[in-house]
Amino acid sequence: LQGFRETAPLQLSQNKQHIHRQQSVSQPVFTCGGNFTGDTGLIGSQGYPGVYPPNNKCVWRITVPQGRVVSLLFRALDLESDSLCRYDFVDVYDGHINGQRLGRFCGTAKPGALVTNGNKMQVVMVSDANTAGSGFLAVYSAIHPNERGDRYCGGHLDKPSGMIKTPNWPDKDYPAGVTCSWHIVAPQDQIIELKFEKFDVERDSYCRYDHVAVFNGGEMNESRKIGKFCGDSPPMPIYSDGNHLFIVFLSDLSLSADGFIGHYRFKSRSLSTASAPLTPMSTIPPTTPPAGLCKQKCKRTGTIESHYCSSNFVITATLISAAMRDHSVLATFSILHLYKEGSLAIQQAGKTMSTKVRVLCKKCPLVRRGLNYIVMGQTDEQGQGIVSPHNFVMAFKTKKQRDLGVLKNIRC
Numbered sequence: 001l002q003g004f005r006e007t008a009p010l011q012l013s014q015n016k017q018h019i020h021r022q023q024s025v026s027q028p029v030f031t032c033g034g035n036f037t038g039d040t041g042l043i044g045s046q047g048y049p050g051v052y053p054p055n056n057k058c059v060w061r062i063t064v065p066q067g068r069v070v071s072l073l074f075r076a077l078d079l080e081s082d083s084l085c086r087y088d089f090v091d092v093y094d095g096h097i098n099g100q101r102l103g104r105f106c107g108t109a110k111p112g113a114l115v116t117n118g119n120k121m122q123v124v125m126v127s128d129a130n131t132a133g134s135g136f137l138a139v140y141s142a143i144h145p146n147e148r149g150d151r152y153c154g155g156h157l158d159k160p161s162g163m164i165k166t167p168n169w170p171d172k173d174y175p176a177g178v179t180c181s182w183h184i185v186a187p188q189d190q191i192i193e194l195k196f197e198k199f200d201v202e203r204d205s206y207c208r209y210d211h212v213a214v215f216n217g218g219e220m221n222e223s224r225k226i227g228k229f230c231g232d233s234p235p236m237p238i239y240s241d242g243n244h245l246f247i248v249f250l251s252d253l254s255l256s257a258d259g260f261i262g263h264y265r266f267k268s269r270s271l272s273t274a275s276a277p278l279t280p281m282s283t284i285p286p287t288t289p290p291a292g293l294c295k296q297k298c299k300r301t302g303t304i305e306s307h308y309c310s311s312n313f314v315i316t317a318t319l320i321s322a323a324m325r326d327h328s329v330l331a332t333f334s335i336l337h338l339y340k341e342g343s344l345a346i347q348q349a350g351k352t353m354s355t356k357v358r359v360l361c362k363k364c365p366l367v368r369r370g371l372n373y374i375v376m377g378q379t380d381e382q383g384q385g386i387v388s389p390h391n392f393v394m395a396f397k398t399k400k401q402r403d404l405g406v407l408k409n410i411r412c
Helices: 002-026 304-310 398-409
Strands: 034-037 040-044 056-063 069-078 089-094 100-105 120-127 135-143 155-157 161-165 178-185 190-200 211-216 225-229 244-251 259-268 313-325 328-340 347-349 352-359 372-379 385-387 392-396
Touching: 034 040, 040 056, 069 120, 120 135, 190 244, 225 347, 225 352, 313 352, 328 372
Parallel strands: 034 056, 155 178, 352 385
Antiparallel strands: 040 135, 056 120, 069 135, 089 100, 089 120, 100 178, 161 259, 178 244, 190 259, 211 225, 211 244, 313 328, 313 372, 328 352, 347 352, 372 385, 372 392
16 A cells, blocks of 8 residues: 555656647647658647737748658638738748749638649748638648649649649639649650630730640740630630640739639540641641642742732741641641731730631641741631632741831732
8 A cells, every 4th residue: 555655646647747748749839930841740820729920920841852742731721811812821832932832822711732843842821910710730741743632723634634724613713822733644646635615814915914824845844835825715726746735824913713624635646637736747748639739839929019919818927836637738827927917817815826827738838837937828718817829928037027027018
């Protein structure tokens, strides 16, 4: 009994310490920001689950092992609500310094996992003078690049067909301050077709604010950009020139809109339907055209003035793509200058204008993508440009653009 009385206080003290340790593990103390490393961890707003303090800014920097990327999943979110998150908010960035904002969040709606492209992430929480709520609780983890999971937006897509859409679609407008990127990868012998079913992104003449940018390849590369799109008109169908396509959607911290939904599918490079681009012009094999199509070069006899006056449209443009379809060549041009529009159908996305022209003569000089051309021709009932043997096509160098000023002064 005496031994029991002597050991009982010690056991009681040990039990209290054990309970205290359990409470410490289950209820960690969250401070204002910090540096976090390792494969996984928990971050939360200062004092969570108590009300977060006013007039505060906290920064959390997360670093996971090299070769992995960071995935952040909100377990709880309770900040002052505002449609543009202008007052209290949590910003999540890809990287530590000058990183792309992945999203801005407030209110109580938890997003899906936010995933970086590298092994670093920065989380910033800002509160104004009037606070409301318990803040946030989030778990970060190191995952393999392209690992599948429930993402807020974007991701790695390699199935034969699929869908991309803005966050909140179709229930409400896309959020402000978000960046989504999709990397679509097809088998080596296939290309990717992307069509937008619905499209409504904040309009701007130069798509400087909210926009969708599409690139050939697996990353943002201005030299391989297919186009930059905004407004409420769906872009024309987009085709990759290889088996990779990279799509980026970005919204700023002001106006938003309905957003978009698009569908992609893989297509064989050898298809010969009118719905897909085929062999580049430089590798088109000789074929026998049907009766009525020329077998000669497009003539450039006569003066520029005479061709100008007899043509329905006149443009200078850069050849983007060209493919054999129905024994003619369908060429897509990015317009440099529009001298004579006529009824030519023009697709405009910001400051970029493009058009499709069907070339009926097989030996026109439209053989190299990226070169500039003067194109004069007619249009059909649908507004598509037609270049026939008696029309005018000629390559020119950018520095000669000034010499084309004569076209502006032609009076027919």
